[in-house]
Amino acid sequence: MQALVLDGRLRIGQLPRPSVAAGRVIVRVDACSISRTDLDLVAGRRPVQVRPAVLGHQFVGTVVEVGERVDPAWSGRRVVARPNPGCRRCTACREARPWLCEDARSSGLGMGLVDGAFADYVSVAVETLTHVPDKLDDEDAVLAYAVAVGLEAIAQIKGDPPQRVLVVGDGNMGLLLTLMLHAAGFTVSTIGRHPSRRELLWRSGIAFRAVDDSVIQTPESWLELIGEPFGVAVECAGRSSGLEFAARALRPRGQLIMVSDHVGQPGAALGFLVERELEMVGVGCGPLGPALEFLASRAVDVLPLIDGKYALDDGVAAFQRAGQRGSLRTILLRRPRPEDV
Amino acid sequence: MRSILVDSAGVHWSRTERRALLPGEVRIKVRAAAITGLDRDVVSGRIPFTGTPGHAFVGQVTEVEDPAYGNLLGRRVIPRGMWGCGNCDVCRVGLQDMCGDPRIPGLRGANGGHSEQVVMPASAVAPLDEVLTDEAAVLVPLTAGILNCITRAQMPEWTNVLVIGDGGAGLVAGCLLSAAGYTVTVHGRHGDRFNLLRRYRVNFVLSSDDSETAWRTGRIGPTPMRYPIVVDASGTPDGWQTCLDLVTPGGSLLMLSSAADGVPRPVERIQEKGVRVYGVRSGFLEAAMAIIASGHFDPTAVFRRVEPFDEALDAYERAGQREHWMTLLRMVDPDPTA
Numbered sequence: 018m019q020a021l022v023l024d025g026r027l028r029i030g031q032l033p034r035p036s037v038a039a040g041r042v043i044v045r046v047d048a049c050s051i052s053r054t055d056l057d058l059v060a061g062r063r064p065v066q067v068r069p070a071v072l073g074h075q076f077v078g079t080v081v082e083v084g085e086r087v088d089p090a091w092s093g094r095r096v097v098a099r100p101n102p103g104c105r106r107c108t109a110c111r112e113a114r115p116w117l118c119e120d121a122r123s124s125g126l127g128m129g130l131v132d133g134a135f136a137d138y139v140s141v142a143v144e145t146l147t148h149v150p151d152k153l154d155d156e157d158a159v160l161a162y163a164v165a166v167g168l169e170a171i172a173q174i175k176g177d178p179p180q181r182v183l184v185v186g187d188g189n190m191g192l193l194l195t196l197m198l199h200a201a202g203f204t205v206s207t208i209g210r211h212p213s214r215r216e217l218l219w220r221s222g223i224a225f226r227a228v229d230d231s232v233i234q235t236p237e238s239w240l241e242l243i244g245e246p247f248g249v250a251v252e253c254a255g256r257s258s259g260l261e262f263a264a265r266a267l268r269p270r271g272q273l274i275m276v277s278d279h280v281g282q283p284g285a286a287l288g289f290l291v292e293r294e295l296e297m298v299g300v301g302c303g304p305l306g307p308a309l310e311f312l313a314s315r316a317v318d319v320l321p322l323i324d325g326k327y328a329l330d331d332g333v334a335a336f337q338r339a340g341q342r343g344s345l346r347t348i349l350l351r352r353p354r355p356e357d358v
Numbered sequence: 359m360r361s362i363l364v365d366s367a368g369v370h371w372s373r374t375e376r377r378a379l380l381p382g383e384v385r386i387k388v389r390a391a392a393i394t395g396l397d398r399d400v401v402s403g404r405i406p407f408t409g410t411p412g413h414a415f416v417g418q419v420t421e422v423e424d425p426a427y428g429n430l431l432g433r434r435v436i437p438r439g440m441w442g443c444g445n446c447d448v449c450r451v452g453l454q455d456m457c458g459d460p461r462i463p464g465l466r467g468a469n470g471g472h473s474e475q476v477v478m479p480a481s482a483v484a485p486l487d488e489v490l491t492d493e494a495a496v497l498v499p500l501t502a503g504i505l506n507c508i509t510r511a512q513m514p515e516w517t518n519v520l521v522i523g524d525g526g527a528g529l530v531a532g533c534l535l536s537a538a539g540y541t542v543t544v545h546g547r548h549g550d551r552f553n554l555l556r557r558y559r560v561n562f563v564l565s566s567d568d569s570e571t572a573w574r575t576g577r578i579g580p581t582p583m584r585y586p587i588v589v590d591a592s593g594t595p596d597g598w599q600t601c602l603d604l605v606t607p608g609g610s611l612l613m614l615s616s617a618a619d620g621v622p623r624p625v626e627r628i629q630e631k632g633v634r635v636y637g638v639r640s641g642f643l644e645a646a647m648a649i650i651a652s653g654h655f656d657p658t659a660v661f662r663r664v665e666p667f668d669e670a671l672d673a674y675e676r677a678g679q680r681e682h683w684m685t686l687l688r689m690v691d692p693d694p695t696a
Contacts, residue, residue: 107606107607108584108586108606108607108608109606109607109608112608114607114608114632117607117608117631117632118607119607119631245446245447245448245458246448246456246457246458248456257622257625260625266458267458268448268455268456268457268458269440269455269456269457269460270455275625275628275629276629277629278626278629278630279624279625279626279629280626282625282626283622284622284623284624284625285622285623285625286621286622286623287598287613287623287625287635287637288405289637290613290635290636290637291396291613291614291637291638291639292462292465292466292637292639293460293637294439294503294636294637294638294639294640295636295637296510296634296635296636296637297628297634297635297636297637298632298633298634298635299625299627299628299629299630299631299632299633299634300629300632301629301630301631301632
């Protein structure tokens with residue numbers, strides 16, 4: 018089968034198709050999104066444990082083969098899968114939040130240890146699967162992973178709509194969260210670095226300001242920029258300066274929700290947490306089932322957030338595109354093959 | 359009046375004329391003030407601030423501008439955590455607590471208590487329960503902040519709590535949370551804390567820098583236990599890292615004031631582990647006063663050294679020494695002309 022292989026650098030290669038094991042299924046990958054984690058792994062900001070490695074964990078596909086001890090009803094279903102099976106013993110797993118399980122993190126699918134979904138086929142543990150409703154296209158369903166993070170972030174907000182929420186960052190996560198918060202009834206203001214985002218957000222009636230670094234570095238202009246301080250800020254900028262900006266826009270005892278992972282960033286001076294007695298919440302992932310339901314409800318039109326579609330053969334070019342400043346979300350789609358029929 | 363001043367020239371004594379009160383202000387004659395880790399960060403310039411340091415102090419009201427606050431005259435008071443700028447829309451409608459540009463004595467936009475006198479808005483002082491000593495009064499805001507976290511972090515009873523750091527703030531947190539019914543372990547560097555912690559039934563793990571790192575990263579011994587609630591009272595980036603390693607995924611991390619030193623701390627594990635971080639500085643003061651007044655919790659044991667105000671500059675130096683758990687500045691001879 019064809020796969021996008023990371024072996025020092027990215028290349029298209031041929032690998033044997035994975036064979037099915039007990040408790041696992043083989044999924045034919047229909048679409049796979051390039052995530053921030055994938056870019057970090059390729060750029061070496063996160064360690065890759067095995068070489069060569071196949072990345073890719075945000076995918077949607079069709080089950081083509083089931084192993085022993087797996088319900089045959091899975092066969093032929095369209096599915097998404099969370100990267101971590103979970104250890105089922107730790108507190109996080111027992112509280113049904115397996116994405117926080119530390120034990121399983123290292124065996125995360127497509128995270129550099131177990132081969133992932135930038136390939137024609139991928140082997141997945143059956144307990145990680147979630148069924149995709151038929152009315153969702155592949156391009157919608159592949160955003161379930163990002164929507165799951167968004168829903169988890171919104172669930173952390175204390176206080177109800179229509180309270181004001183500030184979103185810092187206008188990358189794909191920032192824009193998605195902006196649209197989701199807007200759909201949930203919050204009064205959203207978004208601050209980012211790309212003036213080109215304005216049209217997309219203003220169409221929905223969302224306040225958007227593009228700023229450059231000079232504004233962020235002069236504290237006097239902050240309050241002028243944001244008006245009244247916010248009770249809740251969601252940080253999706255992925256850099257320490259974004260975190261500090263979000264914190265300064267908050268009123269005392271406000272809530273700072275951290276969505277980006279800050280890998281490779283120097284860290285932030287956290288004095289503002291104590292000074293203003295803030296609450297900072299990290300949100301890494303969330304359950305996929307509710308995310309698929311949310312997508313199926315069509316509360317948010319997510320398709321404008323995908324700005325690059327490539328076939329797996331063009332995977333290397335897709336990664337270059339995804340890594341460019343200002344690009345939103347790039348997905349790799351499966352090219353229909355004669356054997357499909 | 360004499361006060362300590364931190365400005366571009368460093369930290370030094372300054373003598374200023376007392377200024378007239380503005381509408382709504384009160385004048386406080388300072389009786390005692392703590393030198394905390396946060397104060398030392400201000401004095402050393404790690405926290406950018408111009409003015410008089412000292413965020414934890416107690417004093418007596420000697421003058422009020424508005425007769426409506428006449429009941430404060432002669433009362434011992436402590437500062438509430440912050441007050442609003444008074445100029446923004448939020449302040450003008452009376453929501454000073456939500457001001458985006460808050461004034462915090464000794465930290466941000468307002469002079470603190472390392473001075474013979476402090477001037478503050480009357481709404482920003484809390485009259486003291488007369489049972490409390492000056493020493494106890496100085497620690498009321500810290501006590502209140504930790505109590506506040508029990509509600510903010512929704513800490514279930516009997517939870518295992520880990521406190522990293524055995525300085526003044528760490529000791530107060532450890533003893534208070536144990537007295538409040540939690541199972542507390544303090545990780546510290548100083549064996550002389552053992553007696554106090556034992557009195558409050560706090561587990562104490564004594565370690566050195568090297569052994570702590572080896573243990574935390576699992577290089578020696580079994581995999582370290584994870585705690586749903588971890589208190590960072592270490593004041594060092596290394597201690598912060600230990601906290602992030604040892605908190606359970608989805609757990610809570612309480613950050614005490616000594617951590618506000620302006621040194622960048624890594625944040626990537628907060629997102630990865632889904633941790634909640636709460637900044638702790640102050641809280642519901644009346645609750646803290648009631649608990650200290652009840653006699654079941656006495657935070658003053660952390661004051662191992664009382665220094666006269668005249669020696670404040672040297673006291674900042676000495677406060678960093680390990681045998682002085684926390685230093686109290688006492689105003690022995692207030693200026694009679696003040």
